[in-house]
Amino acid sequence: MQRLLLLASLLLASCDYPLVTKPLPPVAPVSKTGELVVLTHNGPTTYYENPNGEPTGFEYDLVTLFAKQAGYTVKFVVENDLDSLYKKLAQHQAHFAAAGLSQTDTLKERMRFGPPYLKVDQEVIYNTDTLKPRNFADLVGWRVAVVAGSSQAETMLDVRQRVPGLHWTEVKAQWGEALLNQLANQDVDAVLVNSNEFDIAKNLYTNLDVAFALPKADQLAWAFPKNVDPDLYAKVQAFFKRIQADGTLKNLVDRYYGHADRLETADIAGILDKMQSTLPKYRKYFQEAEAVTGIDWRLIAAIGYQESHWNPLATSPTGVRGLMMMTGDTADRMGVSDRLDPRQSIVAGAKYLSLLQDAMPDKVEEPDRTWMALAAYNQGQGHLEDARILAQRRKLNARSWGDLKKTLPLLAQSAHNSTVRHGYCRGGEAVVFVENIRTYYDILVKYERPYKPLLLSTN
Incomplete structure (x- = not known):
């Protein structure tokens, strides 16, 4: 009898595990609350803390400017990896994501993109202490890394159809610098990142350089849930049209990337x-x-x-x-x-x-x-x-x-x-x-x- 009671108590205790965490409720429409909730990730091309301890970054400035002109306040939600960012966006836990996202065909099936604001190239970066690869075929047998959930991960899947022996590792990281650190330390042999990311980071790594770039450029844009609030989406479209016409967007791009190519x-x-x-x-x-x-x-x-x-x-x-x-x-x-x-x-x-x-x-x-x-x-x-x-x-x-x-x-x-x-x-x-x-x-x-x-x- 004691054994049966013990077994029953163990079974009851096991019912508590695993815990099922329910997703947070969707955010209220910004038209009702006046608060814009925006997903992003930490990094120099998106959102980070400046030396004075204040938030800054290209995406931070862009979103803050939009909110100011629209009369909203902003709450930034920082995610540690793209998969969790995509999941929260799909669950409507934010109004949109501003995280340097490329408009890929796969992502377009899952979300809706706003107007493009920056054209970037996908670049294969190598360690200059090794031989320079000329193409993806040269990367066969190499330890290649990309950020999980990124457009680069999609690119590798596509390229493998033409280069069957190509292998790579998908790293859950906030942005490409984690991979560049590994490459500089020769923990990997090559990485694939966006050109704007390497533009910012290259002056910190003297032993890294571009091996080659993909021929087709990517367009970065804010990402919205599929059934985005039409009023908010219309305001975003008007905002980008306005800042492209008056030079504000050009000056913002220059603020973050205009000095990247000066030094040897x-x-x-x-x-x-x-x-x-x-x-x-x-x-x-x-x-x-x-x-x-x-x-x-x-x-x-x-x-x-x-x-x-x-x-x-x-x-x-x-x-x-x-x-x-x-x-x-x-x-x-x-x-x-x-x-x-x-x-x-x-x-x-x-x-x-x-x-x-x-x-x-x-x-x-x-x-x-x-x-x-x-x-x-x-x-x-x-x-x-x-x-x-x-x-x-x-x-x-x-x-x-x-x-x-x-x-x-x-x-x-x-x-x-x-x-x-x-x-x-x-x-x-x-x-x-x-x-x-x-x-x-x-x-x-x-x-x-x-x-x-x-x-x-x-x-």
Whole structure:
């Protein structure tokens, strides 16, 4: 009898397992709540936390702009892999997904896509310590990896029909950098990712390069449930039509991808080396400069690397000197007694940049405000204002760094510099200067920790 009671109790206990978790109820229509719920994933091409601890990213900016214009608030739901994102979208647990999704034939059967906003290539990336594959046939026998649920996984299925010996691993990852890390460490032999992902990551991996790209480009777009709210979908269509027409989308693309192709592999290898050999000598001065100005020390360090490769004795033929390469006039203005003193140079350079940021018109928002201040750091505030005037004449956005990149180089041409107050300057150099610093800053943010000063004891 005791055995029967024990068996019965075990059977009853087993009834509690496995637990069946019910899906959350569908989100209410945004027209009723005013809150837009958006699925995304964490990564530099979508949604991430910037050095100030604030959310940012291409998809974050795009969604936030749409919500602002539509009068909605936004709640982002971050998923760890694409499969769970697709499942929640199908269950209507969000109004749409903004996650750098390609419009593939398979996905179109499961969901509905909005207007395309970015064209990307699928690229096979290899480790340059190995032989470069020329095509998919060369990948037979290789350890190939793709993100599970991605358009690349679909591509591999399609290619295997033509290359039967092709094998690969599908990794549950948020985006392609996890695969690129494995490739850099030679844990896999090749990966397939979107070109925008590699554009962002390639400056962090000097031993990776593109082997070949697929001939047909993909279109990225927001994804909606099949039976999407028609009013919301119509608003999204109108939004993309508007931002494509007025240049907003172009400027947003430039904000995240416009600096990706500026540096050569040797430039990247150089800063990675000097981060180990040279930066430790001056890190405390860069961090002191942040404490004084509030500017991220890694951005100040990126300026210093662009200017002198962190050489405090650097001197140009024109007499610009020191780690931050200051002119005599600027040094005097900032109270520098010795331009070759690295501490004085770094702190003064940061203060000067802060002054230039403060001088920007109030309507210029970040990060454009900082990129424009850097251009002024390189060529002077007057020439930057001339470039803004040229932008206005050409009906471009004088508050957008993406548009000023077009007009600054014109200041080297007499047909243009003769029509503005401050005349000739090497405006193209300012563009290269800023774009290089943006890339160096990305690298430093990747590998160097933010500055957190120790709190003084109150005892």
